[in-house]
Amino acid sequence: xxxxxxxxxxxxxxxxxxxxxxxxxYVASHGLTTxxxxxxxxxxxxxxxxxxxxxxxxxxxxxNVTGLVDGLVDTGFVTRESHPTxxxxxxxxxxxxxxxxxxxxxxxxxxxxxxxFGELSDRQLATLTRMLCDIAQxxxxxxxxxxxx
Amino acid sequence: xxxxxxxxxxxxxxxxxxxxxxxxxYVASHGLTTxxxxxxxxxxxxxxxxxxxxxxxxxxxxxNVTGLVDGLVDTGFVTRESHPTxxxxxxxxxxxxxxxxxxxxxxxxxxxxxxxFGELSDRQLATLTRMLCDIAQxxxxxxxxxxxx
DNA sequence: TATTGTTATACTCTATAACTATA
DNA sequence: TATAGTTATAGAGTATAACAATA
Numbered sequence: 563x564x565x566x567x568x569x570x571x572x573x574x575x576x577x578x579x580x581x582x583x584x585x586x587x588y589v590a591s592h593g594l595t596t597x598x599x600x601x602x603x604x605x606x607x608x609x610x611x612x613x614x615x616x617x618x619x620x621x622x623x624x625x626n627v628t629g630l631v632d633g634l635v636d637t638g639f640v641t642r643e644s645h646p647t648x649x650x651x652x653x654x655x656x657x658x659x660x661x662x663x664x665x666x667x668x669x670x671x672x673x674x675x676x677x678x679f680g681e682l683s684d685r686q687l688a689t690l691t692r693m694l695c696d697i698a699q700x701x702x703x704x705x706x707x708x709x710x711x
Numbered sequence: 712x713x714x715x716x717x718x719x720x721x722x723x724x725x726x727x728x729x730x731x732x733x734x735x736x737y738v739a740s741h742g743l744t745t746x747x748x749x750x751x752x753x754x755x756x757x758x759x760x761x762x763x764x765x766x767x768x769x770x771x772x773x774x775n776v777t778g779l780v781d782g783l784v785d786t787g788f789v790t791r792e793s794h795p796t797x798x799x800x801x802x803x804x805x806x807x808x809x810x811x812x813x814x815x816x817x818x819x820x821x822x823x824x825x826x827x828f829g830e831l832s833d834r835q836l837a838t839l840t841r842m843l844c845d846i847a848q849x850x851x852x853x854x855x856x857x858x859x860x
Numbered sequence: 861t862a863t864t865g866t867t868a869t870a871c872t873c874t875a876t877a878a879c880t881a882t883a
Numbered sequence: 884t885a886t887a888g889t890t891a892t893a894g895a896g897t898a899t900a901a902c903a904a905t906a
Binding site: 613614627649652 | 863866
């Protein structure tokens, strides 16, 4: 019976939608957008880096990064520093405010994980994680197959 | 140990991200965007209706609906028909092309459900659906609590 | 000649406010 | 006076193409 599969997918789509909406509201309460948070997250992972690197990490155009960094500079989360050896490039660098807010967002994620999964046993948690991992792998596979066409 | 909860949330966020991206590419291959598909979906559910009703269903501003309908008219998925009794209002109505593409998207969802969950037993499927349902309820609760503040 | 990031232009989604036509 | 949908304006995310400065 494929009805149950469709019900599962509907439920998964609903969770996807709700989590996206929740994330958006949450970061908005910190004066950010999801795209800017993604940039900041990569910045924290990579350390201060060129816009070219951020464009590659985010898989968006260099022009788009210019706009995102513009916004983050205007709102005080990053600065553009001069590159020590390449005068064409800039080093996007988090400000103290930028680092602090990313720490807050990380804390918020831990809190959310507790609120969502606090009642689950380790075994249940492992089952859920494994299933989600399988789903993620399959989606990646499907997207690669579609892209190949 | 809260590490497992965080791992589960990370995995859930990854699935959310991947599914959103996949959906966007999929509807783009049909000449649509996710926002326009959502409008079409409500239109199929409600039948031909006023833009006011679509604004309520989508929880966006009336102005936004004007733009979405403009796009769908330009690309041939809906028409604006005159309301039989209220000359202020329009009746947004799917074209044949609009109805056909929605049927195709629905078929695509069934296919995706099979590809993602075809290997799962009924029992596994039930477990997954129940867990996702719990998560959805909790997210809704959290958003209501945040909104109340 | 190739690369870095910009300006120029355009499209989509989203919002509020003012306005028109109609109820 | 209230409602339906529009124009006006604005901001955010996204893209390509042309261009400047630099490597």
